[in-house]
Amino acid sequence: MSFNPFVRALSLIGFAEFATQQGLNPVDMLRRAALPQQSLERHDGIIAFRRYCALLDICQRQSGNTLFGLQLGLFQGVNVFGELLYLIRNARTVAEALDELRDHYALYNGAAYIGLDIDGDTATLSYRVTELDLPGLPQAEELACAVGVQLLRALIGDSWRPEAILLRHPALQDEASYRQALGFLPSFSAHCSGFQFSTSALSLPLSTADTRLQQLIVEHMKRMERLSADDLASYVKVLLRHLLPSGRATVEKVADCMAYNTRTLQRRLSQEGTSFQQLLDETRQDMACHYLEDPFISMTQMSGLLGYSNQSGFCRAFNRWFQVTPLAWQKRNSPNQQPRLLRDSRLNTLHRRSEGDN
Known part of the structure; x- marks a missing residue:
């Protein structure tokens, strides 16, 4: 399985609140890890997994709480799964729910994968990262295990507990601290990070199952970009969509x-047969066509959203891309949305005439 260095910013859900409870300034922690502040609000964005691990490592050192990642995972719980949670909850059994998690996890995390292995009466749900030489990775692994436990409790019941929690690394703190956080002691220096439980739990039915809703969610998620594919250009475009405004x-x-x-970025893009400027133009083109279909976005707003300092710069670029003005494009492709741009155009004409009279 190839390593992909990105995760969705959804991984930071609840981070600001928890970090504050730990006496930290969440924005300052992001800055120290070289992560953008907007990652806290734009959960559909992507962040480097290496930076994500570094953030957890910085937080545990700054707070003095060695179990920062573990406790953050317990705090985040199932919220970290976003829309995937609806798909999981609408499976018919626990086994099918975990299959959905394993099959769709790459939509949210390209740096790790979920394993589900059966050995006799014992099932092992594992969290495996391909690149192991990452500062802060033990924090991320403990967080993932804590989230997994919270997921099974949400599916089966609050009283559920695994037979064992496995952690690939040695204990980060004393046994009493782990017992206090989890209610029991994990097994350290294990062959993988994850947890084990009885296979009898896999056949348990889920009362929340709704087959029709599940199919709708599946169709929606098919349209999401998987973070497991080795497609650097798509990640650049995702970042550009968030950075342009x-x-x-x-x-x-x-x-x-x-x-x-x-x-390195420019060299890798060249190896994929593209360039940063080409991706920037393609992203702006896609965004411009989308915005032209929205009757509530003016030309001035559109120019700003696409990263242009003025409207004329955007119009020149649009004409270069499509050999037509934005207004002409809108007349041809979205005739019902003309009034807004026509109004902008007329206002600009009146403004120019007014300046000429003066």
């Missing part, structure tokens, strides 16, 4: 968000 969509900023240096 702030006017910071530079190759340096994108490379920094991906934990690459600029030359």
Whole structure:
């Protein structure tokens, strides 16, 4: 299984509140880990897994709480799964729910994968990261195990507990601290990180199952970009969509968000047969066509959302892409949305005439 260095920013859900409870400034922690502040609000964005692990490592050191990752995972619980949770909850049995988790986990995390192995009467749900030499990885592994336990409790009942929690690394703190956090002691230096439970739990039915709703969710998730594919260009486009409105969509900023240096990013894009400028143009084109279908976005707003300092710059670029003006494109493709742009155009004409009279 190939390593992919990105995870959804959804992984940070609840982080700000928990970090604050630990006496930390969450924005400062993100800055120290070189993660953008908007990651706390834009959960559909992507962040470098290496930076995510570094964030957890920084937080445990700054707070003095060695079990920061474990406790954050217990705090986040099932919320960290986002829309995937609806798919999991609408499975018919626990086994099918875990299959959905395993099959769709790459939508949210390209740096790790979920395993479900059966050995006699024991099932092992594992969290495996391909690249093991990452500072802060033990924090991320403990967090994942805690989230997994919370998921099974949500499916089976609050009183459920695994037969064993497995952690690939040695204990990060004394046994009493782990017992206090989890209610029991994990097994350390194990062959993988995860937990074991009786296979009898797999056949338990889920009372929340709704076959029709499950199919709708499956169709929606099919349209999401998987983070497991080795497609650097798609990740650059995701970042550009989030960075353009702030006017910071530079190759340096994108490379920094991906934990690459600029030359490495440009070289890798060249190897994929593209370039940063080409991806920037393609992203702006897609966004422009989408915005032109929205009657509530003005030309001035559209220009800003696409990272242009003025409307004329956007119009020149649009004409270069499509050999037509934005207004002409909208007349041809979205005739019902003309009034807004026509109004903008007329206002600009009146404004120019007014300036000429003066």
